[in-house]
Every structure is written in structure tokens, then in C-alpha cells.
Amino acid sequence: MLGPLLRHVDATSAAVWVETGRAGKVAVRLIEQPDRVWRARTFAVHGHHYALVEVDGLDPGTRTAYQVLVDGEVVWPPAGTDLPASTLTTLPEDGAVRLAFGSCRTSVPHDAVHHLSHGVDALRSYALALADGDPGPLGTPPQLLLLLGDQVYADSTSAAMREFIAARRDLDEEPGPELADYEEYAHLYRLAWSEPALRWLLSWLPSLMIFDDHDVRDDWNTSQQWREEMEATSWWHGRIVAGLGSYWVYQHLGNLSPAARAEDPLWVELRRRQEGAGEAEVDLTDAVDAFAERTDAEPLSYRWSYTHRLGRNRLVVVDSRASRRLDPGDRAMLDERETRWVDEQLVGDVDHLLVGTSLPFLLPRGLHHLESWNEALVNGGWGHRLTGVGERLRQELDLEHWGAFAASFDRVAEMVDEVADGRRGAAPSSVLFLSGDVHHSYVTEVERRTGSRILQLVCSPIRNPLPRAARAIVAGLSHGARPLGTLLARSARVPDPRWDWHGVAGPWFDNNLALLELDGTDLRAAWVGGKVLGGEHDRPRLAVVADLELDVPPVGSEHHDAVARVHPGVVGGMRGRLRRLRERLVARRSLR
Template sequence: MTYRPVLPLGPILFLDDVADTQLHLSALFITDKGAAPPPIDAEGGTFRACRLTDYDHATAWRTRFSVPADRISTYGWNGHSYEIAGNLTGDLRVAYVSCNGEEIGDMEREGSERNAMWSRLRDEHRRRPFAFMLHGGDQVYADEATHGHDLTRDWPDTVPEDVSGEELADLEHHLRERFFARYAALYEAPELAWLAARVPSLMQWDDHDICDGWGSLPRSVTYSAVGQALFKVAHESFLVFQNATVPGQLPDRFADPQATHLGWSIHAPGLRVLAPDLRSERTRRNIMGRGGWAMMDGEAERHAPGHTFLMSSVPLLGPRLSVFEALMVAIPRMQKYEDDLRDQWQSRAHREEWRRMLRLVRDMARRDGHDIIAISGEIHLATRAVMDLGDDLHLQQLVASGISHRAPPKGWARILGALALLGEDPLPEHPIRIRPLPGHRSRYIAERNYLILERSAGDWQARWDMESSGMTPALAL
């Protein structure tokens, strides 16, 4: 069955940058093919949409405009008024979500069940508004986009060779339409649509935004003609639907205007949000490539007073996973899960790179004299960890996952909690400890969840909203 969304969709807001006391925004619209959306009315004038790209039956558009970064503001579209809580100069709230979907059958799920936590987040915004939303990866689960085409029928287990240009073009068209359908279905959900029109988003991608395990799969798979066609379409779709842009038109927050990697940073009063790209340059041996490390090294040299939120799409701190990796190599029927562990910073394959990142984070904290807050998703559980950086400084990690992906069995949370008892100190002088969430005794909580980050009178705190157990007490950051 071919999915056809009810159009138009939008406005879907993205935060392009913070500069010159302004929030520079993009609004994404999806309309019937060729039908331009009405303009946006905002402070400074009327702003018309520009076309991003076409699909078989739809067109994606983008309207760029700005609002003040020091107060609440409104904009108008199509007879409706939308309020933006855009004051970044004092007290503010930020929402963090990840894992908005599931690998199998996500488009067939019943909406109120699937989007229950989105509904809770919408209600929380109505109670006390968010300035922006951070999305930490797997905003879309595109794994089934490869179904229905001869070249990807058995992806990634079987990859055809000697593929003609005509066959690849047909595959790219097939994939574009199916990526489009998945993104349109997400933005058609009323809970997310309501929030997205009022709260600008900042998004970082992870493997399911491409395919399960991208970059941790064998090189012969990802660098095949079929693999590169899949990455090309996923990359284009990420830019269009998670950033409202196309190559050559990236917002200034991106480190690489050519989009060979998609790392970005936002600098607001007393707050830096830093989101390296852990997928575009990933291989089975490296998490980041030359471009990603150049960005991170540059940010480490940059003075950033206040607080830094470091978004790591896979958790930067975690339990000792080498035990599982050894088991998976030894047991043939478990080897298919090897890429899941290779995805992690803690994998044996990434040990030196992990140490490099942790040293860089330590140096960032010492340079500016404040803790670094790492925020992650990906594991479909809620947890936190602390790494002692010396000089009374810490790397604090907050994991919130997932907003709609159903939680794994509670037994998995207990296994990870037991592994955490073993400790994991890649830098022996800086021990890592997995800590329970406020109000909980377990180190890992198997419930759907999202994270709230709040600044009041200059001090930050975090709360998790858990599907069953509710809102946690505040954790001082």
C-alpha cells in the first residue's frame, strides 16, 4: 500500500542559528506538487517560501525568517498566529528527544499509542513553554524504505554487483519516495505537528535515519553502489526534512558548508550546543573523520562561557561492553548483532578514538571552568553517568530514549545495570560511574521518556518524564 499524506503539512520550525540578537529560523512546508504555501508574516515583513525539491505528488518548501532572541514573539501563517518562547537571555527550558519510531511496522502503529509521549511533551509546553527542541538521532526509522525493490530486497545481507546506472536511478527514486513517506507521516501526527509549529528544532542524525547500523556494517556493503545510493538519498532527506535545506544552502551553524559531514554548533548567551556528526564519516574503525575532528578541535579552542551541551547520538559514557563483543564473536548466531555494539563509543574497535574524545571534553571543561553536559539517546532506556574530570569538574551524561520507540524488556535494563558495576575507565585517572536517575534505584529505566533541561537564575537542572513512573525530581547540573 502506498502512503499518501493529507497535505499541506507545516509549518515545521528549525533553528538555523542564533546571531545578532535574533533567532534565525526556517519553516518547512510539504504541499501538493507545485502548490506554494502562503507567506509567513513576522517582525520585519512578509516572507515567501522557496522550493527545496519535488516528489511524485508533493513539493517541499522552505521559508526563512527571524524573530527576537530576547523575548517572546509571534508569527502568522495562513490566518493562524503562533507564539515562540524565544527568550534565550535568561531563564529558559529546552526539550530533548530521540528514537522517534521503530524498525518494523512503524507506519502501521496506532497513533495515540505511538505518540503518547509526544502528547505529554505538548502538554508540558503548554504548561511552561520550551525555547527549542533538541532531537538526538533516529528521528525517522527508514529501515523498511529498502523493501520493495529488487536491488535492496535482501539488504544488507545480499548486495548485488554490476548494477547499471539505470537500475541505480530507479533505486534512488524508490528510496526518495519512501523516505518522503516516512517523514511526511511523522509530521502529519497532530501531537508533533502542533509542537513543531511553535518550538524550533535542532536535529542530529543517527543510523536509523539512514539504515540500521550504517557505518558499522562491512565496508563492502556501505561502499557498494547500492549502499552509496542509500546514503545519498538519506543524506538529502536529512537535509530537507530535518533542517529544511539542501546542499549549498546550509545554515551558518553547520561546520562544513559542503555537507561532507553534518556537525553543527549553536552559541547563545551562556549556552553552547555542540552536535558532532557521528554517521557521515563513520567506518567500522572510526566514528568521526577528518572533518568531524576538525570541528571538535576548533570548538575545544573556543571560549564558551556558561554551559556546553554536547550531543552524542550514541552515549559517550557507558558500561563495559567488551564482554558482549567477545560473546558475539564466539557465538555464530549472535554475530548479526555485532554492528549494534560496534556502533558504540565503548566498542573495542573505537577505544583510542573514545579516549581522544574524552580528553577533548576534559580540556574543554578546564578551559572554561564548567562542567560539560553530554546528552544522548539511541539505547531506548533512560540513564545517566558521571565522569570525574579533576579540578572539581565533571562530565555529566544524560540519556533519554526513546520518545516513541517502545522500551526493551526490563531484564535488559538489569543486565546493563549489572555490567555498570564492573566499571569502565578508559582514562584511569578519570573514573566513570553510572548513576541512578533522581527518585529511582535502578541505573537503567526501561520506559519511554524525554528530557527537560531548565535554566533558572543561571543554574541548570534536568528532569526525565517517564511513561509509567512520571516526572523525576530535578537533577542539578
């Protein structure tokens, strides 16, 4: 029914996730070594059937073609496909690592009408290019896809999703065209992941994921008042239970390493039930619902964050939604338990330390100050009569990024400073924050003279562009809000943040997917999208939005003035020349 998705992969093992149409036994078999087979029984949740096949004993850094069988029948690859073979793609133990990342992807058709309203799907465009043998500007396909939130939109549904909902219930009743239960989430994931080119891509490119607000609802956990407003509705409890339960099944289970999966409470319960069920399928519905209800009510009971080793590099993916502390006057992006966990994970002795967080850690300085001011305003910084105004501004303007949780921002910045200064093991060449959410892409850098470089790389959206008017507002705020933001923050007695930072490149508003290459101290990043040529809306061509070679000087030396080089002749589109000129100018900015 859906998949296979190649999920957590290391040097010798891989996890293959599928949804099937019936109960049965799922097998993964190597095509060239058909005697090598791994099997798993399906389990059921709300009438849907899933399996996660744990494959082990593979060789590092290899691509091995495989098939999926259900009850002995080959169901993948599909008959008659002209797409390349699906492979189990293991990570190398050393050498260069390449990954793709991005966020915010709506699932609508790939035709002229929806290209006009939603733009060209960057992830699908890249899948088609890879299938044709074009890996893009890095010259080699990535070894990992990191999806940083809003993989599905539960609150802003497509025509196809609304049609499905309308066949089940009255759209005039709450929650209207938004998702209400697990059955609707299951259909939403099918719409998001069943397109043939994308399905093929996810069958061989290992993927890791983390949620953001639209996976549940816009502004999820922005404040205590927001929570109280949601809990007063007739539908919120069903939404959050279905949202978190389906997230564990469709996204989070595949994030886990074999060791982490063996300790996961739901996986442990599944294996316990399977041991006593013989060949019968286990129904995990009650356990999934109880788990989801508990993790929402007691965020300290479960951790959605995780880590992943990438050769000589380390990726730490941080939940910046479910683990928030929302106490008025004492808000935190991460509760104390989660903060301690992040503190333990941010260490050196790697080439590059990557921190994945759906919300950008570094916004443009002016916007960061505006969010810090809003946090102070809600806390009475301009008098208690204006706290309600501050709360309305927070929700209406989405003032809920790391800058709106100043104490959390400074604590994490202090941890990263210690890593970059070599006080937590040997300093890496760089600490990279990888993020999405904001529907435009950019690169910023913390102003440091020695130690590791600290950069923020943002890629958003994959397919959900801002309207033209909103782009102009965002661009203006990005470049012009610093004086106003600084003035407002100081008027509310907000202390300056621990860091100062500046823009390196961007913003870009195209639908795009970021590609990142880590090779020793070398660092290169590109943003690619799709463009329609000759009216071929079903076969968009790959377009390079930007291609940056980010110089990484030796740790301990003074950083170079030129922080990025833009590769010439790589930017496509009608405004390519202007964009190239802008990028060359931006890339010459020196540290101040």
C-alpha cells in the first residue's frame, strides 16, 4: 500500500518500513543473493497493517538491490517500472558524506494548475533527476535525506484530502476540513508518499524525520494560552492522539537505531505481544493510542529527539515542539530533561557537528530581537495590560522561534561555544544548524575569530511557497528589522543574545531542497529545485538555486574574511542573472 521506505541506516544495517493491504509476513530479499532474506510480521493500528524489517550483516558504503515480498509474492519493485532498482544503501565508515535536507511539503498534483498555486515540487524534481542519472551540483547522490518538519499538513488540506474527509463526515462540523482521527492521517500519508518518483526515491535513499507544527496543527505548543484554547475544543484530544500515534508509526519508528528501537516502549510492547501471538498479527491500536495520549499529557515521559552517526560526523536531531515548557513567565523551548539530553549530545571529536531543528536557531538578527521583545512583552515587560496584545501578536505573527525562548537560546549557544572552543573534545571544523519552517532559505554565520565555525543553513519550502507579497515583507524584515528589533528589545530590558551573527547568502524563496557535502574540513552546500520547460509539467528539470563552497579554515586560526564562494553559472530561472549578482555580493560580506 505504501513504501518501502528505507529508514535508519548505518554501516551494516538498514530498516525497511512498509504499509500493506492485509496482515501477513513481509520479507526483504537481495536480488543478487536471493538466499539472503530478512522477515517481519505485520502489526495493526486502527485497521492498517505495517511492518518494519530489520536488515543486518550488510557491507559499509554499499548499494545492494533488493525486493520486497508479502507472503512470498514480490510486491516491490512494481511490475513494468522504468525506474532504477531500489537499493539498501549503507553509510561509509569514513570519507565524504552527502545529505539532502528540507522542510514544508504540501501534497497536491503535479500539473499546470498546481504548479501555478504551489510551485514545482523540489523533492520530486530531484527524484526524477536522480532517476535520469543527474545527481545535481555535488556530482554524487546523497546518502541521507533529512526531512525537518511539515512532512504532512493536518490543518491545511488539499482537495483530495477534503474529498476523503467529506465522504466520512460533515465538513461543517468541527474540525471541518482539518484532520480528526487516525484514519484521516493514514490517508494523508498515502497522498504524501505514494507518487511513483517520490516512492522510488524513498525506497533507496535513507530518510530521517522530525515533526513541526503542521504535522499536528499551526502554532502547535506556541504557548500555554494556545494549549488551553485547543483543549477547550471538541476535537483537539482526538487530533493530538491521532497525530502523535501516526507520527510514531509513519515517521519516528524509522528514525531509531537498532539499539534505540530495542528500548522504545512501544516497540518493546509490540515484540512482547508478538512472542505470544504465534503467526497471528498483533493489534497495537490500544497501546499506540495510550502512548500518544500519555506523551502529550506528560512530555517528560518520552523523547522524540535522536542522534545519528554520519561517518566521522555526528547529527543531533532536536524536538523543538513537543518538549517545550509553556509555564507563563518561565517558558522554554526544551524542558529541563530535554536540555540535559541535548547538553550530553553536543560534543566534539568529530569532523562536523550537525544540529537538526525544525525551527531555525538563527533568524536574521532583527527578527530574533522582535521575538525576544515579544516574549518580554507577554511577560509584562511593557506592563501587564499589554500581555494580551503580546500573546495575540505571538500567535498571529508566529513569533515562536528560538529567539522567543531567550533562556533556551542562550543555554544551547553556550553548549555550542564550548564545543567550538574545544572544551568538549577536539573542536570540529564546523557546527551546523540545519533547519526549515520559515518558507525561505538562507545561510548565516556566528561571528567568531577562532575555533569551529558556527553556521545556520535553512531550506524551506520543498513545496509550499510564500505569496509574492509575503516574500517582499520577509525580505524587508530580514534586511531592515534590526534597528527596530534592537530598539524594542532594549525598551523591554531584554539582554543581548550571547552571539552576534550575519548573513552569508540568501534569502531564496524558491521551492528547493538543500544538498550538503562534508569532506574532512571541506564544506559545500547547494539548493536545487525544479523548473518546467516546454510545458512538460510532469517532467520538470532540475534547477540550481544556489551553490556555495563554504571555506572552513583550520580550527584555531583566524577565520577568512571571505566566508563563501558562489559557483558561477549555476543559478537558473528568469531572474538568474540578478540572483547571481546578488549572491556574489552577499558572499563577499566579511566578518565584522
